Amino acid sequence: MTAVAPDSTGAAGGTQQQILSARGLIKTFGRVVGLDGVDLDLYRGEVLAIIGDNGAGKSTLIKCLTGALVPDAGTLELDGKRVHFQRPQDARDAGIETVYQQLAVIPALDIASNLYLAREERRAGPLGSVLRMLDKKGMRERAGKAVQELGIQTIQNMGQAVETLSGGQRQAVAVSRAAAFGGKVVVLDEPTAALGVKESNQVLEMVKSLRAKGLGVILISHNMPQVWEVADRIHIQRLGGRAGVITPQSHSMTDGVGIMTGAMKLEG
Numbered sequence: 001m002t003a004v005a006p007d008s009t010g011a012a013g014g015t016q017q018q019i020l021s022a023r024g025l026i027k028t029f030g031r032v033v034g035l036d037g038v039d040l041d042l043y044r045g046e047v048l049a050i051i052g053d054n055g056a057g058k059s060t061l062i063k064c065l066t067g068a069l070v071p072d073a074g075t076l077e078l079d080g081k082r083v084h085f086q087r088p089q090d091a092r093d094a095g096i097e098t099v100y101q102q103l104a105v106i107p108a109l110d111i112a113s114n115l116y117l118a119r120e121e122r123r124a125g126p127l128g129s130v131l132r133m134l135d136k137k138g139m140r141e142r143a144g145k146a147v148q149e150l151g152i153q154t155i156q157n158m159g160q161a162v163e164t165l166s167g168g169q170r171q172a173v174a175v176s177r178a179a180a181f182g183g184k185v186v187v188l189d190e191p192t193a194a195l196g197v198k199e200s201n202q203v204l205e206m207v208k209s210l211r212a213k214g215l216g217v218i219l220i221s222h223n224m225p226q227v228w229e230v231a232d233r234i235h236i237q238r239l240g241g242r243a244g245v246i247t248p249q250s251h252s253m254t255d256g257v258g259i260m261t262g263a264m265k266l267e268g
């Protein structure tokens, strides 16, 4: 399905292919309203940032998009088809990968093994035996290619244990894993929160590479300068609802914070 990105939200201007579309998502926790009817649109080859104050519903929203929570009401379409995710694996199988702040990597395993966690590739055993063997060499080669494609030059050896990597490099492994298998959408929850300036910049460069590969990227962040640097559009959550969608060109950081806190209202 091809949809035209609304001009008011500034997405690249022309026709853009919509990957993900959520309409009227509602999620309550007892009497607490997490989401009160939220719409979200994501296009191919764009970075959509989600910003909002604490408790605005950002995590609840991405959990509903990635199968970690099942919304009480609302619809989700991926590539124009209705999807109903009951668990994270459903979203992953459909092409949505999530990198949480607490990284889903196993420190003691090497990079290639982490990339292929729960997706190990096997090859035929010696002399055509029916026993299939783990294709370690093949996995390392392909892992190296995935990491290289994202422009992560600092990781040299795919056999290196992840626990010996820096924070930024670990994040890079998690993002590579998502990019190598996700195919369509990568969701990053505060990917730079625990990183220094140099490592944060590396992660932002990776985000740009994912976009250049045509993936849709959703980036939750409290770091406004980073959001204004990397996002194509910015979805603002406030009190469980979508307060508006802006772009770094249409609005300043001060405006964004104003909309987040309710000090400023978007027209229309």
Ligand SMILES: Nc1ncnc2c1ncn2[C@@H]1O[C@H](COP(=O)(O)OP(=O)(O)OP(=O)(O)O)[C@@H](O)[C@H]1O
Binding pocket: 029, 032, 033, 034, 052, 053, 054, 055, 056, 057, 058, 059, 060, 061, 237
């Ligand atoms: N499992 C839960 N049980 C009860 N209430 C919840 C649960 N998860 C979220 N909430 C509530 O839903 C609302 C939205 O929370 P959410 O975590 O989505 O916000 P957030 O924007 O991600 O906040 P933060 O920036 O602080 O992480 C909050 O009022 C929160 O207390």
